Amino acid sequence: MPPIPARPEEVAPDHEIESLAEFDAVVAAHGTLARFRVQAVDLTGRTEGLLRLDTEGAVFLGCPMDAEAAAEVAARGALVFPPVPGLPFDPYRGFTYTPEELFASLADGYEATPDALAYAWFQRTKSDGDILASMLRAIHDDSVSDALDELLIGARVVGVMGGHAMARGTEEYAGAARLGRELARAGFTVATGGGPGAMEAANLGAYAAPFEDGMLTEALRILAKASSFTPSVTDWAHAAFEVRERWPDGGESVGIPTWFYGHEPPNAFASHLGKYFANATREDGLLARSNAGVVFLPGAAGTVQEIFDNATPNYYGSRGNPTPMVLVDEEHWTEKLPTWPLLRALARERPMESRIALVGRIELASDALKRLAEQ
Incomplete structure (x- = not known):
């Protein structure tokens, strides 16, 4: 399975510098920082260079630096946005999150993790009308969007959507994991909402893709010990990290969760987590980045x-070539939640008509997606 294309550390596309390695490479290659954007890089060890380099038109976003250096680069025409103290997250971050980052301090209980602390901050600030807090949330989410765009350059992304209620230890969960594995082995980048249930299962499958088939069977057994994130997110997450520790260096995939649904923790099998405060931005971004199609597993509201957020640009042709859409479980989408008849009615006499399919079993989803993509 090809990895998600990586950005070379030695270049700075669009004049963005997002790591100390990039900073040093730019200084060595160009001898100037003029008009560069430096994002969340600790520059406290680069004072000498900052004092001598041209910084006209440069922007420093949340970069720790010595006070002398900050004053000098500003005097030379740079904009300096200093780090914001006391936050459980970095609003200017240059990269997506990792599971290890969001679940740091899990040994002390989930409540001690950066993920839980960020949600607690969000809960405290979202309703008090503080313009600084709302601005920081917006900056953070825009930074995450930028990081996802850079991460997924050249990737063929298949979104796998489904409900959080799908429990570990069920055949439905195992089926979603096998789907994620099959898609990853076919060269697609699996992207999900990054949460529990069907989302976790698909990311797990992508993680299992480089290993022998028996690995997934054993991983499913281990995870079934904590079938849900309720009543204990801590136990649920520990089971996932037990799998990761036993089989390190699994396949890559993407999860795009949100703190808007704070009761749903992110899952530990998505190697890249683009977590948002604004759920609407997250939902739209996940579907828009699923450029190779979307599989919809049984879910609720x-x-x-x-489904219809994805159907709308396909219907109006605003994406150009409609992306394939595969709905799994005929009974669910025709009787329990009769979404399929409406989707088909919308699709009639539209280019999207040849890009939608309803399959009865999850084992048929990958082949259906490939078939639609060829039409």
Whole structure:
């Protein structure tokens, strides 16, 4: 399975510098920082260079630096946005999150993790009308969007959507994991909403893709010990990290969760987590980045919303070539939540008509997606 294309550390596309390695490479290659954007890089060890380099038109976003250096680069025409103290997250971050980052301090309980602390901050600030807090959330989410765009350059992304209620230890969960594995082995980048249930299962499957088939069977057994993130997110997450520790260096995939649904933790199998405060931005971004198609597993209101959020640009042709859409489980989408008849009615006499399919079993989803993509 090809990895998600990586950005070379030695270049800075669009004059963005997002790591100390990039900073040093730019200084060595160009001898100037003029008009560069330096994002969340600790520059406290680069004072000498900052004092002598041209910084006209440069922007420093949340970069720790010595006070003398900050004053000098500003005097030379740079804009300096200093780090914001006391936050459980970095609003200017240059990269997506990792599971290890969001679940740091899990040994002390989930409540001690950066993920839980960021949600607690969000809960405290979202309703008090503080313009600084709302601005920081917006900056953070825009930074995450930028990081995802850079991460996924050249990737063929298949979104896998489904509800959070799908429990570990069920055949439905195992089927979603096998789907994620099959898609990853076919060269697609699996992207999900990054949460529990069907989302975790698909990311797990992508993680399992480089290993022998028996690995997934054993991983499913281990995870079944904590079938849900309720009542204990801590136990649920520990089971996932047990799998990761036993089989390190699994396959890559993407999860795009949100703190808007704070009761849903992110899953530990998505290697790249683009977590948002604004759920609407997250939903739209996940579907828009699924450029190779979307598989919709059985879900409730959220999944129904995602189906029509994805259908709308396909219907109006605003994406150009419609992306394939595969709905799994005929009974669910024709009787329990009769979404399929409406989707088909919308698709008639539209280019998207040849890009939608309903399959009865999850084992048929990958082949259906490939078939639609060829039409």
